[in-house]
Amino acid sequence: LAKTTQPISMDSYEGQEVNITCSHNNIATNDYITWYQQFPSQGPRFIIQGYKTKVTNEVASLFIPADRKSSTLSLPRVSLSDTAVYYCLVDYTFFGGTYKYIFGTGTRLKVLA
Amino acid sequence: KAGVTQTPRYLIKTRGQQVTLSCSPISGHRSVSWYQQTPGQGLQFLFEYFSETQRNKGNFPGRFSGRQFSNSRSEMNVSTLELGDSALYLCASSFEGAQTGELFFGEGSRLTVL
Numbered sequence: 001l002a003k004t005t006q007p008i009s010m011d012s013y014e015g016q017e018v019n020i021t022c023s024h025n026n027i028a029t030n031d032y033i034t035w036y037q038q039f040p041s042q043g044p045r046f047i048i049q050g051y052k053t054k055v056t057n058e059v060a061s062l063f064i065p066a067d068r069k070s071s072t073l074s075l076p077r078v079s080l081s082d083t084a085v086y087y088c089l090v091d092y093t094f095f096g097g098t099y100k101y102i103f104g105t106g107t108r109l110k111v112l113a
Numbered sequence: 114k115a116g117v118t119q120t121p122r123y124l125i126k127t128r129g130q131q132v133t134l135s136c137s138p139i140s141g142h143r144s145v146s147w148y149q150q151t152p153g154q155g156l157q158f159l160f161e162y163f164s165e166t167q168r169n170k171g172n173f174p175g176r177f178s179g180r181q182f183s184n185s186r187s188e189m190n191v192s193t194l195e196l197g198d199s200a201l202y203l204c205a206s207s208f209e210g211a212q213t214g215e216l217f218f219g220e221g222s223r224l225t226v227l
Contacts, residue, residue: 012165034215034216036216036218040221041220043117043203043205043218043219043220044203044205044216044218045218045219046215046216046217049214049215064199087155087156089216100169100171101146101158101161101169101171102158102159103148103155103156103157103158104155105155106155106156
């Protein structure tokens with residue numbers, strides 16, 4: 001059974017680095033992991049995507065260990081505007097080649113001044 | 114470049130009715146996927162369409178259906194509405210699909226079933 005779990009909430013202070021972990025079982029070799037940010041009354045917004053090792057862009061890094069049973073979104077030096085809910089999304093490949101998109105449970109990040 | 118547009122933004126229906134939601138993807142995007150978001154179940158994948166064909170489907174009953182037109186616009190329909198169908202329905206578009214690229218989400222259609 002494909003399942004994707006995250007911590008429910010996290011608090012951090014401005015300027016700190018925040019790491020949010022997503023646990024995903026039964027992930028296939030080439031299944032992608034994507035992270036999204038969602039503000040109230042808005043649709044999720046893309047942050048970063050990868051499927052192995054480490055990916056970095058201008059706003060975040062994504063770490064995926066060799067066993068690929070988890071992934072970690074790293075936000076460097078967060079600000080108050082980073083207060084939002086963060087979701088990981090895994091596209092699980094099932095037998096027969098079909099795949100389904102499974103969102104994580106979401107992590108509510110609160111950044112404090 | 115215009116974003117993903119969903120209509121209507123808000124609607125109220127009663128049990129037993131049906132509803133149709135519309136999604137206009139970003140120009141040039143061929144994939145449209147739909148999601149249901151509720152406080153209890155979070156974000157759940159409904160289905161994905163690519164070039165007018167349903168490519169993937171989540172674990173929802175047959176009351177939930179969709180289609181995609183030749184211009185990539187998509188509609189989803191929910192028949193025989195139940196109270197539990199109250200949710201934010203999100204549409205997302207991408208050039209190829211979530212598996213290989215980022216999804217661009219609309220702001221959603223908030224459905225309330227009374």
